[in-house]
Amino acid sequence: MNKVSAKRAKFDHVSLTFDTPKGKLNVVEDVSYEISDGDFIAVIGPSGCGKTTMMSMLAGFQKPTTGSVLFDGAPVKGPGPERGVIFQEYGVFPWLTVKQNIAFGLNLKANRVAASEREAICDHYLELMGLSDFANAYPKHLSGGMRQRLAIARAYAVKPQFLLMDEPFGALDAQTRANMQNLLLKVLATEGKTVMLITHSVEEAIYLASRIVVVTARPARIKEIIEVPFAYPRDESIQERPEFAELRSHIRDLVMNEYRAQQAQMRPASFSE
Amino acid sequence: MNGSVARRFLLGLAPWVGAVLLWYAVRWSGFVNESLIPAPHQVASKFVELLLRENLLLDIYASTRRVFFGVILGITAAVPVGFLLGWYRPARTLADPMINFFRALPPIALIPLVIVYFGVDEVAKLVILFYASFFSGVIVMYEGVSQITPLYIRVSKTLGASEFEIFRKVIIPLTVPHILTALRVALGVAWATLVASELIAAQRGLGAMIQNASTYFLLDVIYVGIICIGCIALIMDLILRKISARLLVWQERAVA
Numbered sequence: 423m424n425k426v427s428a429k430r431a432k433f434d435h436v437s438l439t440f441d442t443p444k445g446k447l448n449v450v451e452d453v454s455y456e457i458s459d460g461d462f463i464a465v466i467g468p469s470g471c472g473k474t475t476m477m478s479m480l481a482g483f484q485k486p487t488t489g490s491v492l493f494d495g496a497p498v499k500g501p502g503p504e505r506g507v508i509f510q511e512y513g514v515f516p517w518l519t520v521k522q523n524i525a526f527g528l529n530l531k532a533n534r535v536a537a538s539e540r541e542a543i544c545d546h547y548l549e550l551m552g553l554s555d556f557a558n559a560y561p562k563h564l565s566g567g568m569r570q571r572l573a574i575a576r577a578y579a580v581k582p583q584f585l586l587m588d589e590p591f592g593a594l595d596a597q598t599r600a601n602m603q604n605l606l607l608k609v610l611a612t613e614g615k616t617v618m619l620i621t622h623s624v625e626e627a628i629y630l631a632s633r634i635v636v637v638t639a640r641p642a643r644i645k646e647i648i649e650v651p652f653a654y655p656r657d658e659s660i661q662e663r664p665e666f667a668e669l670r671s672h673i674r675d676l677v678m679n680e681y682r683a684q685q686a687q688m689r690p691a692s693f694s695e
Numbered sequence: 696m697n698g699s700v701a702r703r704f705l706l707g708l709a710p711w712v713g714a715v716l717l718w719y720a721v722r723w724s725g726f727v728n729e730s731l732i733p734a735p736h737q738v739a740s741k742f743v744e745l746l747l748r749e750n751l752l753l754d755i756y757a758s759t760r761r762v763f764f765g766v767i768l769g770i771t772a773a774v775p776v777g778f779l780l781g782w783y784r785p786a787r788t789l790a791d792p793m794i795n796f797f798r799a800l801p802p803i804a805l806i807p808l809v810i811v812y813f814g815v816d817e818v819a820k821l822v823i824l825f826y827a828s829f830f831s832g833v834i835v836m837y838e839g840v841s842q843i844t845p846l847y848i849r850v851s852k853t854l855g856a857s858e859f860e861i862f863r864k865v866i867i868p869l870t871v872p873h874i875l876t877a878l879r880v881a882l883g884v885a886w887a888t889l890v891a892s893e894l895i896a897a898q899r900g901l902g903a904m905i906q907n908a909s910t911y912f913l914l915d916v917i918y919v920g921i922i923c924i925g926c927i928a929l930i931m932d933l934i935l936r937k938i939s940a941r942l943l944v945w946q947e948r949a950v951a
Contacts, residue, residue: 483849503855513850517868517945526864532855560945580854 430584430616431457431480435489437641438475448641449475452489455635455647459583462610462617464631466624466673468681472642473620474510477586480618481507493584503532506582510589512573514561521548521557523572527580547575550609567598571605578609587619591626603630604658611655624673628666629656636676639684645676733915738922741915751919757899759927761817761892762885765824769885770832770878772825777836777877778870787837798830803891815896823892828881835880839873840866872946875939879932886928 438450449472457463465473478484479491482501491498493505501507514523521544527533528540535543548554551571561569570590577585591599603626610617621627627634628650636645650669652660660666715735722732733741745751780787780794802823813819843866851865893902901920908916 481853501849501852503853505853507850507853509846509850511846513846515847515850515865515868516947526851527854529864530851530855530860531857562945562947576854 429456430459430461430494431618432492433476433480433489434492436476436479436486436491437488438472438479438484439487450479450486451641451643453637453642453644454489455644457616457618459616460614462619462630462632463635464619464621464627464633465635465637466621466627466677467637467642467645468639468677468684469622471637471640471680471684473637474588476637476642477507477588477618477620481505481586503527503530503580504582505584505586506577506580508570508573508577508585508587508590510592512566512569514564514569514572514576516561519558519560520553520564520572523561524548524575524579526576530580533580543579547579551575551605567594567602570594570602574606574609578613583615585615585617587617589620589622592622599626600658606630607654607656622677624670624677625661627673628652628669629658629661634673636673637680639680639687645680648673731914733918738915738918742919742922745916745919751904751923754899754901754904754920755923755927757897757903758889758893758901758924761820761824761900762882762889762931765821765892766828766878766881766885768821769825769828770874770881773829773832773836773877773881774870774874776829777833777873778840780833781837781840781843787841794830794833797826798834802827802888803894806891806895810895819895820892820897823895824885824888827884827888831884832877832881835877836870836873839876840870843869872939872943875935875942879935882928882931882935886924889924 433453433455436450436453437448440447440449453476465476467473475484479486480493480498482498482505515526518526524544524547525540528535528543544557545554548557551574553568553571553575556564556568561572564572570593574590591602594602607630617631619627619630631650632654634648634650636648637643638645648669651665652663718732718735721727722729722734742751780790805826806823809819809822813822847865847869848861851861856864889900890902890905893900894906897903897906901924905917905920908914908920
């Protein structure tokens with residue numbers, strides 16, 4: 423992955439408060455960081471801390487209460503095809519076949535392509551994600567891992583330069599998860615995208631990301647930003663390295679401390695992310 | 696494969712055979728006056744007689760046509776209205792109490808008013824059936840539409856879909872199952888209301904036939920009428936289910 427210093431996304435003193443029946447709930451508090459072109463940012467923190475909310479603001483589903491979220495220099499106004507989002511719940515369209523799901527974005531006015539090109543793109547991602555044999559199947563016939571691959575293929579097909587991934591592999595078994603992580607690295611190596619990944623897995627963050635943003639228990643503030651010292655392309659062997667273990671225990675400590683802090687201050691209003 | 700088809704057929708047939716046997720049993724048990732229960736074979740021969748001499752087909756046609764158009768008109772109106780109510784919360788707050796008010800009124804209670812305002816011809820019957828199917832359909836539609844997962848809309852927005860594209864490519868496909876359910880519910884209600892609607896000076900129609908037969912205590916004719924209504928309703932429902940199965944192959948079902 424080539425490091426270009428162009429800034430793609432910027433959180434500028436971002437705070438977000440929800441109004442709840444029990445009063446105001448601070449979810450994100452004074453968060454500032456930048457994501458450059460080619461970065462792979464992993465955001466990690468205890469569950470329920472507001473990291474998904476952070477991503478949601480960059481995706482354009484939520485507006486910050488104060489501060490601003492910028493993409494390519496302009497405040498984010500709403501969702502758009504230049505920021506691909508991969509949701510935790512996949513969100514594959516059950517009424518479309520696998521291939522029609524991938525083609526969905528390509529048939530929209532915002533990114534319409536010629537029929538032949540659409541076919542080529544669909545075939546490419548069917549092949550890449552190992553879904554060729556299921557091109558005409560409906561999602562009900564797919565396993566969880568395949569649905570997630572389909573969601574990724576669909577997001578990639580419209581060629582977003584920026585990918586937002588919300589615990590994309592969270593619901594998968596360990597084996598599938600490892601495969602998906604390797605597949606993601608492989609795709610990124612050939613297509614070079616900027617990624618913001620929300621995860622609660624320390625290993626996943628270190629294995630995939632170039633930079634890790636550790637956030638505190640709610641309200642989410644930045645605890646520490648850590649550069650991951652491994653160069654791309656990466657393979658599973660880095661997980662055996664002593665630096666990996668060191669980094670892992672460091673981040674784990676940070677997250678565990680925050681988790682305990684969260685348990686201690688657990689208020690009745692518990693928000694799922 | 697063939698064996699399972701035959702098994703399902705027999706399984707479907709069994710309750711009917713059982714019902715006919717029970718019918719005979721009740722008749723011959725001596726608990727009920729035999730003249731009050733025509734035997735199944737008597738009803739069957741009455742059916743043939745009506746078919747050949749009294750033009751039963753014309754009654755079937757008249758009733759089926761009324762139900763068909765009543766339901767089509769009712770659902771055509773219920774789909775957009777139910778959609779608006781399900782989609783826009785203010786619309787629901789505005790209209791919900793009123794819809795529930797009218798839904799609670801039995802169509803039969805409205806017959807005198809319908810006669811006053813629409814007369815006694817075909818239009819009056821259509822109005823009753825329209826009323827019955829509209830209010831049963833609108834509830835199904837708005838409950839269904841309000842349950843559409845926002846996730847699919849978010850996903851399509853991140854892929855760059857415009858409002859119109861979201862409507863056409865996401866909302867409509869997700870609404871189809873609810874339209875089909877609304878149609879099925881409305882069909883059931885419309886057949887139930889048919890007899891009432893044909894109380895209004897109908898010349899022909901199964902409801903009218905039953906109505907006339909009751910005046911002369913022709914129990915076998917009443918039975919023929921009732922069974923015809925049941926059979927036609929069953930056939931229409933079967934057709935709708937076939938259509939649903941074809942349109943909704945993508946749906947996950949608990950039972951295959």
